Amino acid sequence: MIESLVSPRPIVQSQPVDARRSGREELAVYAGSIALAAIVKRSGTPLFVLDPDRIAERFAYFGELLPFARLRYALAALPHPAVIRTIAAAGGGFDVVSTGELAMLAHEEVPASAAVYSHPIKRPAAIAAAAAAGVQLFVADNPAEVRKFLGVDAPVRLLIRVHFDGDGASFGVDAAHAMNLARFAVNNGIRVAGFSVHVDADRMSPRRLEQVLRETLRLIDEGNDRWRLGADTLDLGGGLPAEHEAGDARLRALAAAAARVLEPRARALTVLAALGRCVAAPAMLLATRVVGQATRDGAVWHYIDDGMHGSFAGLRDAASAPVMFSLRELLEPGDVLPPALYPCTVAGASTDGLDVIARDLPLPSLGIDDVLLCPNLGAYSLVLASNFEAVRRTRVHVLHSRRAAQRSGAVDAR
Numbered sequence: 001m002i003e004s005l006v007s008p009r010p011i012v013q014s015q016p017v018d019a020r021r022s023g024r025e026e027l028a029v030y031a032g033s034i035a036l037a038a039i040v041k042r043s044g045t046p047l048f049v050l051d052p053d054r055i056a057e058r059f060a061y062f063g064e065l066l067p068f069a070r071l072r073y074a075l076a077a078l079p080h081p082a083v084i085r086t087i088a089a090a091g092g093g094f095d096v097v098s099t100g101e102l103a104m105l106a107h108e109e110v111p112a113s114a115a116v117y118s119h120p121i122k123r124p125a126a127i128a129a130a131a132a133a134g135v136q137l138f139v140a141d142n143p144a145e146v147r148k149f150l151g152v153d154a155p156v157r158l159l160i161r162v163h164f165d166g167d168g169a170s171f172g173v174d175a176a177h178a179m180n181l182a183r184f185a186v187n188n189g190i191r192v193a194g195f196s197v198h199v200d201a202d203r204m205s206p207r208r209l210e211q212v213l214r215e216t217l218r219l220i221d222e223g224n225d226r227w228r229l230g231a232d233t234l235d236l237g238g239g240l241p242a243e244h245e246a247g248d249a250r251l252r253a254l255a256a257a258a259a260r261v262l263e264p265r266a267r268a269l270t271v272l273a274a275l276g277r278c279v280a281a282p283a284m285l286l287a288t289r290v291v292g293q294a295t296r297d298g299a300v301w302h303y304i305d306d307g308m309h310g311s312f313a314g315l316r317d318a319a320s321a322p323v324m325f326s327l328r329e330l331l332e333p334g335d336v337l338p339p340a341l342y343p344c345t346v347a348g349a350s351t352d353g354l355d356v357i358a359r360d361l362p363l364p365s366l367g368i369d370d371v372l373l374c375p376n377l378g379a380y381s382l383v384l385a386s387n388f389e390a391v392r393r394t395r396v397h398v399l400h401s402r403r404a405a406q407r408s409g410a411v412d413a414r
Contacts, residue, residue, distance in 0.1 A: 020325075023323055024338065027375055031373070034051070034399055036049065036327070037327060039287075039397055040371055045306075045371060046305050046311060047394065048286055048311065048382065049286075049397050050078075050082060050083075050396050051399045052083065052283070052398065055083050055087065055279060056086050056089075056401075058275075058282060058283070059071065059073070059090050059092055062240075062255075062273070065251065066259070066271075068259065068262055068266035068271055069258075069271040069272065070270065070272050071092050071093070071273050072093035072095050072116060072272060072275070073092050073093070073095065073274075073276070073279060074238050075096055075097075075101045076097055076101070076380075077280035077379045078280035078382060079382075080398075081104070083280070083283070084104060085108055088114075093114045093116070094110065094116075095115070095116050095118045095238065095274040095276070096117055096118070096135075097117070097118055098119070098126070102115065102117075102129075102133055102135070106133070111134055113134045113135065113136055115135055116135075116137045116138075116139070116235070116272065117130050117139065118196070120139050120145060120172070121145060121171075122145070127148055127152060131152050131154035131156050132154065135156070136154075136155060137156070137157055137159060138157075139237070140158050140159075140161065141160065143184055149185075150188060150189075156190075156191070157192065158192050159192075159193050159237075160178055160185070160194075160196065161173065161197075162174075162195050162219070163175065169200060172198065175219070179219060182219075182227075182229055182231070183227055191230070192223070193232065193233040194231040194233030194235065194270075195216050195219050195220060195234060196234075197216050197235070197236060197237060198239050199236055199237075199238065199240055199254070201239055201241045201246060201254060206253045206254050206256065207257070210258075210260060213257075213261040214261055216234055217262075217265065220234065220269070232268075233271075234270070234272070235273075238276050240275060240277075240278040241278060242278050242280075242281035243282065244281065244282065245277075277378075281377070283378040284377055285373055285374060286306065286311050286394070287373055288304045288305055288306040288311070289305045289369060289370070289371050290304055290368055290370045290371075290372065291303055291304060291349055291368065292349060293366075301346075302372075303347050303348070304348065304349065306394060307348015307350050308348055308352075308354065308355045308357060309352065309385070309388035310394055311385055311394045312357050313380075313381060313386065314379060314382075314383075315357075321357070321358035322357070323374070323375065324358075324361060324363060325373045326373070327370070327371040327373055339364035340364065341362040341363060342362070343360040343361065344360075344363045345358070345361070346358050352388070382394075
């Protein structure tokens with residue numbers, strides 16, 4: 001490390017550093033279990049490391065939290081063949097928003113009937129193609145969209161997307177008008193399966209979630225009792241955060257709120273739940289390399305071989321800046337004290353002045369070619385990346401399933 005690039009202000013005794021220390025220990029164990037250093041040495045950087053076992057683990061975790069719901073995976077978060085195969089093997093369904101995503105399912109031999117077409121706005125040709133392929137549930141939130149289903153020659157049903165105050169969604173018919181839209185569909189010969197709501201966990205408290213779900217059940221009951229809709233489905237259409245964003249306690253609180261309202265009705269009602277970033281985020285980490293360094297206005301800058309136009313494009317705002325660890329610090333023996341940390345700016349190596357990933361990020365002393373690891377980058381990072389300035393998109397290394405190997409070994413032993 002060049003001495004002039006070492007900040008004179010080491011970070012000490014702060015809560016983020018304490019959280020970083022526990023994360024460092026956890027990542028060190030995980031890196032050793034998958035031989036991460038060898039993978040990076042062999043494959044180079046930048047490199048995504050995708051772990052299908054983590055997809056399976058998170059999917060099972062939400063199955064335990066929401067045992068009354070039929071879980072489906074929102075393919076947009078991380079549309080990788082290994083993820084599709086893992087979810088299908090776990091018995092999950094899928095949430096798709098395009099015919100391209102349907103084609104990905106078909107390529108992995110997943111039937112279209114396992115998918116809900118959840119985008120409230122669709123081209124008529126996309127509706128026709130999806131229905132012909134076997135999709136049976138579609139989401140709509142306005143009369144113009146409902147009319148597109150007139151004459152569709154397939155047994156399709158609609159989920160009416162409902163917007164509630166505070167749900168943070170840009171789609172959905174206002175709750176006060178949702179029944180009118182459902183009746184409009186039925187009066188035009190289009191079957192209504194039920195209603196869909198979006199859970200914006202960044203804004204919605206467990207108490208507010210309970211209120212939203214009770215109001216949605218009221219719509220279903222009124223529609224069936226008064227208007228004979230024949231509705232039998234309530235769809236939790238996504239929005240749950242990843243554990244590293246919200247914490248396990250908040251996820252459990254939201255799940256408990258949903259259970260209090262929906263579990264008593266689960267025998268007579270089909271409850272669907274879409275899982276996106278909450279499953280995808282922990283399944284993939286990024287290995288990236290320091291390719292340049294400078295001191296600017298008294299701050300240490302590390303330039304890496306990835307950036308905001310690449311693997312960090314999925315960062316939603318400044319508050320979602322990633323945690324980073326150097327591979328070198330993870331390889332230190334367990335009895336070695338954690339390294340001193342310094343506030344650094346991390347930037348991409350493009351010429352775009354906006355390509356700044358994080359400021360005041362606590363990092364140890366680094367040198368050119370040091371490898372940085374960023375966990376929890378599975379959600380939307382791969383799909384939102386571009387090849388800005390003709391830079392190749394980050395490659396993906398898929399780990400072999402250790403769970404499958406263990407199951408195989410157990411069978412062989414018998």
